[in-house]
Amino acid sequence: MIAGRTFSDGCMMRCEQARQLFDAYVDRELSPTLEAELGAHRLRCPSCRQELALLEVTGHILHSDREPRELSPAFTDRLLACMDEPGRRPIARLRRLLYVGGPIAAAAVIALAFLGAFDRTRPSKVAGHKEASREAAIRAPLIVAPTGHAITADQTNGAIRDYLKWAEDDVELKRRSGASLQGMFDLSMQQMLNALERSPASDDSATLDVRDDSGVEPEATEDPAGESDASFDDSLEDSLPEASPEDPPDESGER
Amino acid sequence: MASQTSSADHQRERELVEQARKGDSVALRALVDQHKDRLFAFIWRMVRDHHDAEDICQEAFLKAFASLDTFLSEYRFSTWLFTIGYRVCLNQLRRKKPVGSEVDQAPPGPDSSDPAFIVTEETGRIRDAIWSAVDELTPSQRATVLLFYRQDFGCQEIARILQLPPATVKSHLHRARARLRELLAPLADRDWSAIRNLAERAG
Numbered sequence: 001m002i003a004g005r006t007f008s009d010g011c012m013m014r015c016e017q018a019r020q021l022f023d024a025y026v027d028r029e030l031s032p033t034l035e036a037e038l039g040a041h042r043l044r045c046p047s048c049r050q051e052l053a054l055l056e057v058t059g060h061i062l063h064s065d066r067e068p069r070e071l072s073p074a075f076t077d078r079l080l081a082c083m084d085e086p087g088r089r090p091i092a093r094l095r096r097l098l099y100v101g102g103p104i105a106a107a108a109v110i111a112l113a114f115l116g117a118f119d120r121t122r123p124s125k126v127a128g129h130k131e132a133s134r135e136a137a138i139r140a141p142l143i144v145a146p147t148g149h150a151i152t153a154d155q156t157n158g159a160i161r162d163y164l165k166w167a168e169d170d171v172e173l174k175r176r177s178g179a180s181l182q183g184m185f186d187l188s189m190q191q192m193l194n195a196l197e198r199s200p201a202s203d204d205s206a207t208l209d210v211r212d213d214s215g216v217e218p219e220a221t222e223d224p225a226g227e228s229d230a231s232f233d234d235s236l237e238d239s240l241p242e243a244s245p246e247d248p249p250d251e252s253g254e255r
Numbered sequence: 256m257a258s259q260t261s262s263a264d265h266q267r268e269r270e271l272v273e274q275a276r277k278g279d280s281v282a283l284r285a286l287v288d289q290h291k292d293r294l295f296a297f298i299w300r301m302v303r304d305h306h307d308a309e310d311i312c313q314e315a316f317l318k319a320f321a322s323l324d325t326f327l328s329e330y331r332f333s334t335w336l337f338t339i340g341y342r343v344c345l346n347q348l349r350r351k352k353p354v355g356s357e358v359d360q361a362p363p364g365p366d367s368s369d370p371a372f373i374v375t376e377e378t379g380r381i382r383d384a385i386w387s388a389v390d391e392l393t394p395s396q397r398a399t400v401l402l403f404y405r406q407d408f409g410c411q412e413i414a415r416i417l418q419l420p421p422a423t424v425k426s427h428l429h430r431a432r433a434r435l436r437e438l439l440a441p442l443a444d445r446d447w448s449a450i451r452n453l454a455e456r457a458g
Contacts (some may be wrong), residue, residue, distance in 0.1 A: 023429050051436055053442045053454035060436055060457035061385050062404035069305055071295045071312065076287045079313055080280065084321060 013041040018048050028057050269328045276323045287316060288332055293406060294340050295439035300401050301344045301394065302351070302363075312346060315340035330415070337416045341398055348394055381442065388438040396431040399424055 002203045025038050042049050072078075155171045274282035294315060299308040316340050318334070326335055389397055398417060402408040410428070415422040443450055 023432060050443050050447065050450075053450050054436055054439055055432060056457050057381065057450050057453045058385050058388075058432075058439065059404060060453070061382055062389070062400065065382065065386075067292075067296045067299075069295075069299050069308070071291055071309060075291060075295075075309065075312070076284060079287055079316055080284060082317065083283065084311070 012044075013037050015041075015045060015048055018042075018045070019051070022052060022055060025052070026059060258272055263429065265331065268332055272326065272328055275320065283320065285430055286332060290336055291316075292332070293338055297337065297398075297401055297406060298340055298344055300389070300405070301341075301398060303390070304351075307347055307351070311340060311343045314343050318343075333413070334408075334412050334415050337402070337408075338418070341416055344398075345394060375449070377446050378453065381446055381449060381453065384439060384442045386434070388435050391438055392431050394432060395419075396427050396434065399427040400431045400435075401427060 018038055021030060021034060021038050025035065030038065042052055271282045271285055275286055291312060295308055295312050297308045298311045298315075299305065302308055302311065315336055319326075319336050326332075389400060392400065395417060399413055402413045402416060403410075408416070410421050410424045417424060417427075419427075
């Protein structure tokens with residue numbers, strides 16, 4: 001509740017003072033006295049009257065508008081089916097990898113093609129499978145990224161070598177991915193893309209552009225007071241926010 | 256009375272979470288069914304792409320369930336779920352074009368649960384302008400506005416979901432409202448009589 005001083009002691013509330021109270025007014029947090037004063041100002045001032053009406057209508061529509069979109073009816077079943085199969089990534093996730101467009105889709109197609117040629121349950125054997133590697137090397141130049149750049153065999157083989165090395169050596173990676181090859185593929189997607197960039201073959205002109213080509217920069221903070229947005233971070237998805245014990249929960253729902 | 260109801264709800268939710276933690280599929284399904292529509296509504300408004308919103312919802316649930324062992328039951332499950340969903344949203348927004356460039360359009364049709372808001376050309380225009388203005392907000396401002404107005408979260412809970420101090424959430428809300436007023440000012444001039452009528456009904 002905002003009490004504050006009143007404006008009735010000889011001077012009427014000015015617009016700039018009134019605007020300071022708009023939020024508290026629409027949230028019903030003003031003291032009765034201040035609310036009455038702002039109400040009186042509203043009657044006198046067409047500009048503030050209009051702004052407050054706009055704020056109230058906006059709040060009402062945001063609160064009461066119906067949702068124009070609904071989840072697919074099969075959402076719950078699909079989600080629970082995903083959970084029943086440890087290590088299996090949701091179909092939707094795979095679909096997104098394929099739909100996300102641009103170089104990421106190309107890289108996913110390449111990786112899936114290679115993984116499909118291997119015995120997924122026995123990655124240690126894959127590492128030494130020369131036939132599979134050769135087949136991969138043959139296939140690779142046929143795949144052209146949507147950006148128009150062909151992906152060289154050296155690049156793909158380099159990515160495969162790196163990937164298989166991670167799969168073999170990275171205990172943490174195995175733990176987090178449930179030790180499934182598909183899970184490791186998903187988890188290490190970004191690492192695979194990074195490996196493509198680092199590939200020795202990337203010094204020729206036909207490199208795979210693995211950067212985000214959306215042209216979207218992370219939103220610049222507009223808040224000089226340090227009230228910054230939660231920062232964008234590649235690691236966000238893998239590092240879940242932990243409920244902080246030093247921030248005792250108050251679930252009272254107070255506004 | 257309301258706090259007693261809320262406390263009882265929270266207790267029931269704790270029991271559900273505990274059962275879900277043990278792998279009880281009925282409890283898992285109940286948690287999904289309780290929260291999926293709210294979460295989807297929030298995420299769709301954030302990313303404005305149906306497929307992406309479903310994917311993010313699914314990912315948020317999977318992550319939330321995978322981390323039930325570390326979930327502190329003093330928190331509401333919805334707060335935890337929205338926290339994860341929001342963070343996955345941020346990553347998605349980073350990868351994609353800003354909302355407003357190529358987005359699902361809200362289909363025409365019944366637009367308000369409030370029968371006083373009869374659909375006319377003017378009210379339809381006002382609705383569209385308001386939602387378009389929301390799309391213009393920064394992701395954190397948009398999230399704050401959606402959680403506050405549509406999901407009925409208080410500033411304390413929004414602060415937890417956005418991982419920001421409560422004062423910053425207040426600041427986001429204040430700035431968002433100021434920005435909305437600025438963006439909607441031309442509309443207020445043009446459709447003033449309709450806005451005034453709507454404001455009287457809303458009040």
